[in-house]
Amino acid sequence: xxxxxxxxxxxxxxxxxxxxxxxxxxxxxxxxxxxxxxxxxxxxxxxxxxxxxxxxxxxxxxxxxxxxxxxxxxxxxxxxxxxxxxxxxxxxxxxxxxxxxxxxxxxxxxxxxxxxxxxxxxxxxxxxxxxxxxxxxxxxxxxxxxxxxxxxxxxxxxxxxxxxxxxxxxxxxxxxxxxxxxxxxxxxxxxxxxxxxxxxxxxxxxxxxxxxxxxxxxxxxxxxxxxxxxxxxxxxxxxxxxxxxxxxxxxxxxxxxxxxxxxxxxxxxxxxxxxxxxxxxxxxxxxxxxxxxxxxxxxxxxxxxxxxxxxx
Amino acid sequence: xxxxxxxxxxxxxxxxxxxxxxxxxxxxxxxxxxxxxxxxxxxxxxxxxxxxxxxxxxxxxxxxxxxxxxxxxxxxxxxxxxxxxxxxxxxxxxxxxxxxxxxxxxxxxxxxxxxxxxxxxxxxxxxxxxxxxxxxxxxxxxxxxxxxxxxxxxxxxxxxxxxxxxxxxxxxxxxxxxxxxxxxxxxxxxxxxxxxxxxxxxxxxxxxxxxxxxxxxxxxxxxxxxxxxxxxxxxxxxxxxxxxxxxxxxxxxxxxxxxxxxxxxxxxxxxxxxxxxxxxxxxxxxxxxxxxxxxxxxxxxxxxxxxxxxxx
Numbered sequence: 001x002x003x004x005x006x007x008x009x010x011x012x013x014x015x016x017x018x019x020x021x022x023x024x025x026x027x028x029x030x031x032x033x034x035x036x037x038x039x040x041x042x043x044x045x046x047x048x049x050x051x052x053x054x055x056x057x058x059x060x061x062x063x064x065x066x067x068x069x070x071x072x073x074x075x076x077x078x079x080x081x082x083x084x085x086x087x088x089x090x091x092x093x094x095x096x097x098x099x100x101x102x103x104x105x106x107x108x109x110x111x112x113x114x115x116x117x118x119x120x121x122x123x124x125x126x127x128x129x130x131x132x133x134x135x136x137x138x139x140x141x142x143x144x145x146x147x148x149x150x151x152x153x154x155x156x157x158x159x160x161x162x163x164x165x166x167x168x169x170x171x172x173x174x175x176x177x178x179x180x181x182x183x184x185x186x187x188x189x190x191x192x193x194x195x196x197x198x199x200x201x202x203x204x205x206x207x208x209x210x211x212x213x214x215x216x217x218x219x220x221x222x223x224x225x226x227x228x229x230x231x232x233x234x235x236x237x238x239x240x241x242x243x244x245x246x247x248x249x250x251x252x253x254x255x256x257x258x259x260x261x262x263x264x265x266x267x268x269x270x271x272x273x274x275x276x277x278x279x280x281x282x283x284x285x286x287x288x289x290x291x292x293x294x295x296x297x298x299x300x301x302x303x304x305x306x307x308x309x310x311x312x
Numbered sequence: 313x314x315x316x317x318x319x320x321x322x323x324x325x326x327x328x329x330x331x332x333x334x335x336x337x338x339x340x341x342x343x344x345x346x347x348x349x350x351x352x353x354x355x356x357x358x359x360x361x362x363x364x365x366x367x368x369x370x371x372x373x374x375x376x377x378x379x380x381x382x383x384x385x386x387x388x389x390x391x392x393x394x395x396x397x398x399x400x401x402x403x404x405x406x407x408x409x410x411x412x413x414x415x416x417x418x419x420x421x422x423x424x425x426x427x428x429x430x431x432x433x434x435x436x437x438x439x440x441x442x443x444x445x446x447x448x449x450x451x452x453x454x455x456x457x458x459x460x461x462x463x464x465x466x467x468x469x470x471x472x473x474x475x476x477x478x479x480x481x482x483x484x485x486x487x488x489x490x491x492x493x494x495x496x497x498x499x500x501x502x503x504x505x506x507x508x509x510x511x512x513x514x515x516x517x518x519x520x521x522x523x524x525x526x527x528x529x530x531x532x533x534x535x536x537x538x539x540x541x542x543x544x545x546x547x548x549x550x551x552x553x554x555x556x557x558x559x560x561x562x563x564x565x566x567x568x569x570x571x572x573x574x575x576x577x578x579x580x581x582x583x584x585x586x587x588x589x590x591x592x593x594x595x596x597x598x599x600x601x602x603x604x605x606x607x608x609x610x611x612x613x614x615x616x617x618x619x620x621x622x623x624x
Contacts (some may be wrong), residue, residue, distance in 0.1 A: 100504065194411065196529075197547040217508075218530040219544060228621045232531060232542035235509040239430055269624055309540045311623060 002074075004049055004259075004296045010077070011051035011259040013077070016044040016142050017118050018133025020057040020081070021091060023070040024093040024107070024152070025286060027100070027239055032241065035287035036067055037092065039133035039157065042244035043251030045291050046278045047075040047131070049299055050255030051122065054124050056080035056143075060089040060112040070292060079121045084112035094212035096141045100242050101126075101216075120146050129258040132156040132177070133247060137169035144176055153263050155254045157246065163189050175207030181250050196221055197228075210268065212253075213245060217290045220272060231272050234306050241286045248291055252278030273310075277302035291305045314386075316361055316586070316608045317572075323363035323571035324438070325462070328356040328563060329430050329455050330445025332369040332393070336419070337406040337553055337598060344553065347599035348379055350402065351445035351469065354391070354556035357603050358590045359443070360386040361611055362567030366436050368392035368455075372401040372424040382604060391433045396424035412554050414526075432458050441570040444468040444489070445496060445559060449481035454500030456488055465575050467491045468520075469562045475501050487519030490575065493562050495526045508533055512540075524565075526558060538577035543584050546592040546618050553598045557591045562601055564590030585622075589614035618620065 003011075018040030025032040044053035054077040058066075063083070071078055093107035120127075130152040132140040140156060147154075153268055155176040162170050163186060170190075172178050180203060188194050191202040196213055200223035203211035210224040217236075222229040253275035257263050280302060281294040315323075330352030335343040364388040371379075375395070384392055405419035411542035430451055432439075442464040446454040452468060457465075468489040474482050475498060485490050492515060500506055503514040507527055512535035515523035522536040529548075534541040567588035569575050590615060593606040615621075 195549055197549050215530065218527065219542075221544075228547070230531075230544035230547070230621050232533075232544060235540070235542070237507055237509050266624070273624075307624075309542050311617075312578070312585075 002049065002296045004300050006050065006256070007260045008048065011255075012128050012261055013052040014036075014044075014047040014050075014052050014129045014131060014251070014254050014258045015054040015056065015120070015124050015127035016040050016047060016131045016133055017056040017140075018043060018131070018135055018247070019057050019090055020063070021090040021092055023091075023287070025243055026095040026106075026242055028096065030240070030286070036070065037287060038090065039135065039247045041071075041288055042247035042282060042291065043131055043133045044071070044076055045074055045288050046248040046251035046275075047255030047258070048076065048281075049252065049278060049296055050274070051129070051258040052077065053255075054080060054127060056118050056120060056124070058084055058090075058112050058116040060087050061085045062088045070288070074292065074298060077123075080119075080124055081286060082116070082307070084116070084165040085110045094243065100239055103301060106291050109289035116242075118143050125150055128261075130154045130171065131250060131254045131256050133250070134159050137166045139161050139171045140173045141169055144173070153178050153257065155181060155250055157181045157250045158186070160186050160189055172226055176202070178209045179212065179268070180208035180210075181212045181214065181223060181246075181253075183216065183246065185215045190244035201226075212272070214249065220249075220276070221311050222268055222272060224265045224268065229265075229269045229272065231276060234276050234302055235309075236280050236283055237282050242283045242289070244288065245282045248282040249275045273306050274299070274303045277306055314361065314608045316612050318362065318568070319572045319614075323567075323575060324440050324573055325364040325366050326356075326359040326362075326441045326443060326563070326567050327366040327368065327432070327436050327439035328352050328359060328443045329368040329447055329452075330355060330443070330447055330559070331402055333373050333402040333404055334374075335403075335555060335599070337555055338418075339553055340408065340410050342552070342598070344598035345523065348382065349404065349555060349599060351447065351559045353437055353600055354387055354559035354594060354603065355443055357386055357537045357600050358555075358560040358563035358587075359567030360388065361564065361590060362586070363570040364389065364439070365567075366392060366439060368430050368432060368436070368445070370394040370396055370402075370424050370428040372399050373397045374400045382600070386604065389435075392431075394428070394438055394448070394570065396428070399423045402510040406555065408554070412551055430455050430496065437462055439564055440464050440573075442466045443562060443566045444485065445562070446471050449478045449485045450475050453481055453486045456485070462480070463543050465490050465534045465569065467493060467562055467566045469561045471499070472498050472501055483518060486515070490521045491524065491580070492520035492522075493524045493565075495528065495558065499525045501620070509540075524584070526561065528562055532561075534580055534584060536577045536580065541577075541581045541584070542589060543581075544622055546588050546614055547621075548592050548595055554595045556600065556603070557594045560594040561587045561591035585618050586611070588616045
């Protein structure tokens with residue numbers, strides 16, 4: 001296990017529910033074909049640097065053992081990873097514009113995801129930290145029903161697609177979670193507010209106990225009843241493929257909280273530093289490659305570097 | 313005198329050289345006509361919250377005593393403010409786009425600025441802190457010649473126009489100053505580098521001892537031989553007119569350094585917090601109105617607020 005040396009206590013497991021996918025990625029500089037992707041893959045890999053990851057998702061008949069081995073190498077509990085032999089794995093094809101500041105979806109094939117319902121194994125039901133990775137809000141609600149009694153600390157993520165086509169379900173999710181994570185253009189789309197401070201305040205009014213708005217290369221803001229926190233991004237100079245950086249941020253953040261078993265305002269602020277450092281790895285190569293190979297020492301070093309360049 | 317209570321020692325004077333102007337400003341929401349503006353006006357007012365301001369600039373026959381009184385109210389030494397009765401004061405008309413992220417120059421009338429040469433009164437030549445506000449780089453060089461012996465700490469600011477039409481002179485200025493301040497689009501224009509980290513490194517190679525790249529609502533980066541520092545912006549929710557915010561940032565920053573008589577990396581980092589708070593006032597109303605009326609206590613409160621939301 002390659003884990004950061006942070007808290008003295010045994011880290012609590014992090015349960016990640018989301019997608020596992022094959023992606024085709026086109027950037028202005030290079031192309032990746034049928035590479036491992038999906039919100040749960042990135043998030044659980046990121047979380048595994050801090051705490052044991054438990055995975056709930058679905059893969060198809062084409063998801064070779066070698067991919068499962070990549071999850072096993074990071075100590076995942078994969079009891080909740082369903083295999084559906086009736087079809088191929090969820091597939092997404094996206095293309096980034098110059099400077100990576102916009103991307104278009106060129107193709108989506110739901111495949112086995114079309115009939116997927118996330119079901120938590122009994123062994124997972126004691127999880128105290130739950131990440132609802134980016135999947136349909138209706139499916140996120142189905143997970144929330146299963147943990148209604150256990151009451152874990154819940155982080156939820158989403159993307160613009162669900163604001164367009166499942167806004168009512170998404171608003172129900174937002175009203176029931178502890179920490180809602182969203183990027184700046186999506187927060188504007190959801191709240192109708194361009195100003196990031198006003199948008200953050202509106203997110204809290206929607207019921208989430210706290211919210212983080214991510215601004216990509218410009219950093220992130222935390223909105224919390226105990227205060228506001230702004231953190232610059234880690235200064236990446238070699239961006240290769242930003243896919244999964246948001247999932248990695250969320251997974252790393254929840255992993256850090258689980259490692260310290262602390263969900264206070266101050267703990268979330270510190271977790272954002274580590275989450276930013278973790279996510280900065282993801283963008284430096286296609287797929288989960290750099291995130292997997294980075295190692296705990298390199299992530300710790302970047303976290304220290306980010307602290308040094310932001311703290312007086 | 314309305315000055316922040318910072319250092320115990322007597323603050324050193326700040327010499328500001330730049331433009332004094334009348335502006336017509338058109339924003340998506342309102343319009344300001346023949347309002348007090350110019351880089352030196354904003355910078356010297358901002359600096360005066362920290363240290364005594366000395367002003368070098370020129371005004372025309374239409375610059376009424378009431379404007380001079382506004383400078384006097386902030387304790388300016390105006391021995392270096394020339395009055396040229398042969399014509400009107402420099403005039404600029406600009407229009408901001410939706411969201412204030414771009415502005416167009418609609419009209420410029422140089423007027424008395426056409427023949428202006430900044431000459432430092434003998435009394436100013438002992439100034440240890442010099443701000444070269446935004447004027448033609450050729451004029452900035454003329455000031456540098458006058459302080460070649462005194463060797464003050466020099467901050468220089470510029471705008472895109474001079475990169476277009478006086479790049480050689482501007483590069484000479486950059487090579488001879490201690491701190492060069494520029495915004496992100498201008499740094500890209502000057503260095504050819506989109507990535508802010510790489511652009512900052514290139515600025516240092518141009519000879520300035522340190523550089524700050526401002527990103528507007530996304531904060532600012534300091535590049536210095538002793539380290540990198542990133543600071544988020546103060547979260548303004550009521551932006552009315554951003555004209556002069558950059559000048560106010562630079563003036564406030566140099567004023568803070570002069571007040572502590574400290575130009576170390578750490579001092580510049582702390583100065584950026586106060587400069588950001590000071591500049592945030594400027595944008596909340598047309599002209600220098602809010603900057604003048606804000607008062608030291610409100611600027612101190614915003615500085616404290618910015619520290620609280622960025623420091624763990």
